[in-house]
Amino acid sequence: MLEIKNLSKKFQEKIIFEKFNLLVSKNEILAIVGPSGGGKTTLLRMLAGLEPIDQATISLNEEVYQLENQLFDQARFGFVFQDFQLFPHLSVLENLILSPIKTQKTTKKAAIEKAKQILEGLELQELASLYPYALSGGQKQRVALARAMMIDPEIICYDEPTSALDPALRDQVAELLLANKKRGATQIVVTHDLSFAEKVADKILQVNPRISAD
Numbered sequence: 001m002l003e004i005k006n007l008s009k010k011f012q013e014k015i016i017f018e019k020f021n022l023l024v025s026k027n028e029i030l031a032i033v034g035p036s037g038g039g040k041t042t043l044l045r046m047l048a049g050l051e052p053i054d055q056a057t058i059s060l061n062e063e064v065y066q067l068e069n070q071l072f073d074q075a076r077f078g079f080v081f082q083d084f085q086l087f088p089h090l091s092v093l094e095n096l097i098l099s100p101i102k103t104q105k106t107t108k109k110a111a112i113e114k115a116k117q118i119l120e121g122l123e124l125q126e127l128a129s130l131y132p133y134a135l136s137g138g139q140k141q142r143v144a145l146a147r148a149m150m151i152d153p154e155i156i157c158y159d160e161p162t163s164a165l166d167p168a169l170r171d172q173v174a175e176l177l178l179a180n181k182k183r184g185a186t187q188i189v190v191t192h193d194l195s196f197a198e199k200v201a202d203k204i205l206q207v208n209p210r211i212s213a214d
């Protein structure tokens with residue numbers, strides 16, 4: 001269970017979050033929707049430790065994180081950002097195996113085996129030796145999803161995971177999220193796509209309905 005209480009965040013004088021609360025239970029999929037500029041990406045960036053949090057109480061399975069020490073245990077989180085953040089100098093397979101080898105001391109052989117399995121599940125096995133520049137936007141998006149799953153994170157956060165995909169591939173991503181749920185993952189998905197949210201989510205949370213695009 002991930003719980004965020006009384007989160008505040010400002011950029012200069014602009015209030016993005018004020019006393020914002022979020023609760024996602026183990027195994028749940030929470031969809032976060034809201035207007036452009038409402039703070040959805042900022043929320044994920046704060047969880048990823050990429051953006052400082054002004055104030056909040058955040059706990060994961062009742063264990064409270066000390067924000068001032070940046071004690072987020074990133075090995076328990078997986079993130080798929082909108083710009084995918086694939087390493088350009090590494091092949092698809094190398095992109096997938098880097099983190100488990102570095103952070104979890106998985107053997108290269110085991111990591112490759114797992115990567116192949118995950119790629120197959122997403123029908124991406126043909127892409128294993130390609131470099132990111134040779135992939136389409138939708139392929140990069142699904143490789144980023146595959147990479148996030150390599151470390152079996154407890155919480156997986158996705159920023160607009162279907163934005164580059166046609167309807168058939170959107171369905172594939174929906175199935176992937178549901179399969180991750182079966183595996184025990186807790187998931188947070190930021191999306192503009194309400195029908196996708198309704199299809200996969202247990203709960204839908206509206207962020208900052210008052211704030212409109214700037």
Ligand SMILES: Nc1ncnc2c1ncn2[C@@H]1O[C@H](COP(=O)(O)OP(=O)(O)OP(=O)(O)O)[C@@H](O)[C@H]1O
Pocket residue numbers: 011012016034035036037038039040041042043214
């Ligand atoms: N580093 C920053 N410095 C100043 N303002 C920022 C910064 N990052 C984001 N903002 C502002 O914070 C607000 C929230 O941005 P954010 O990208 O989180 O919104 P969003 O809900 O993800 O929007 P979209 O749906 O368009 O992706 C916007 O007004 C944005 O301009």
